[in-house]
Amino acid sequence: MSVHVARDLNDALDHISSATEVTVLAGGTDLVGLMKDGLARPQSLVDLTGIEGLRGWSHAKGRGLRIGALTPLVELETSDALAKTMPILRESLRDAATVQLRTMGTVGGNLLQRNRCWYFRDEGTVCWLKGGNRCFAIDGENRYHAIIGARDCVIVSPSDLVPAHCNAHVYLRAALRPPRSISVKAAVSPWMTYRIFRTIR
Ligand SMILES: Cc1cc2nc3c(=O)[nH]c(=O)nc-3n(C[C@H](O)[C@H](O)[C@H](O)COP(=O)(O)OP(=O)(O)OC[C@H]3O[C@@H](n4cnc5c(N)ncnc54)[C@H](O)[C@@H]3O)c2cc1C
Numbered sequence: 001m002s003v004h005v006a007r008d009l010n011d012a013l014d015h016i017s018s019a020t021e022v023t024v025l026a027g028g029t030d031l032v033g034l035m036k037d038g039l040a041r042p043q044s045l046v047d048l049t050g051i052e053g054l055r056g057w058s059h060a061k062g063r064g065l066r067i068g069a070l071t072p073l074v075e076l077e078t079s080d081a082l083a084k085t086m087p088i089l090r091e092s093l094r095d096a097a098t099v100q101l102r103t104m105g106t107v108g109g110n111l112l113q114r115n116r117c118w119y120f121r122d123e124g125t126v127c128w129l130k131g132g133n134r135c136f137a138i139d140g141e142n143r144y145h146a147i148i149g150a151r152d153c154v155i156v157s158p159s160d161l162v163p164a165h166c167n168a169h170v171y172l173r174a175a176l177r178p179p180r181s182i183s184v185k186a187a188v189s190p191w192m193t194y195r196i197f198r199t200i201r
């Protein structure tokens with residue numbers, strides 16, 4: 001496995017566009033666990049943690065609240081200024097994971113963490129989301145799964161930030177594609193997860 005530590009966003013995008021299969025690493029609190037469990041086998045990792053420009057938040061008049069993908073969760077939770085602007089962020093994160101995980105974990109990684117479905121997390125089970133032809137949760141163990149609006153895969157996002165960001169948009173910068181934004185709901189949907197899992201896992 002190769003690891004590239006990106007100097008800045010352009011360096012990261014250059015590296016991503018030059019390799020065939022790349023996985024990005026932020027705090028690593030989800031990805032490293034998936035690697036240990038044999039659920040992710042990245043051939044090429046791009047470490048984003050040194051990109052200062054993706055860290056922090058701003059609230060400029062007329063531009064809304066903008067939060068960088070590499071902002072540690074603990075920063076959203078502990079900032080009094082942010083709690084005045086958007087109190088739901090602090091409330092949503094207070095019970096998420098542990099202080100250690102919230103210190104390492106980032107906003108981008110939290111939104112894109114893999115789901116907690118037990119079939120998915122079992123290395124030997126190949127369900128629809130892992131390229132198989134059926135979802136075992138539909139007729140199986142499906143507590144905490146979706147009950148409305150689900151089709152091929154009935155997961156719900158495990159991110160505590162998602163309910164707080166329901167009306168927010170994710171600003172995407174991808175290699176070889178123009179910048180674009182999509183809703184948080186679309187970004188964490190099973191279909192988008194499927195595409196990410198099948199293409200850049
Ligand atoms: C024991 C445990 C308990 C937890 N409990 C909770 C909980 O109660 N609530 C909750 O919300 N979360 C919980 N989590 C999940 C935790 O919040 C996430 O692991 C963390 O937020 C992920 O952030 P990270 O920066 O470490 O991401 P990483 O592990 O580095 O990455 C996660 C995924 O996101 C992708 N990614 C990361 N950053 C970017 C980016 N900038 N652009 C594109 N892709 C990116 C990576 O490629 C990877 O696929 C728990 C985790 C653990 C291990």
Ligand code: SF4
Pocket residue numbers: 115117118119120127128129130134135136137138145152153154155
């Ligand atoms: S809910 Fe999704 S992740 Fe879970 S078994 Fe069904 S297809 Fe797999």
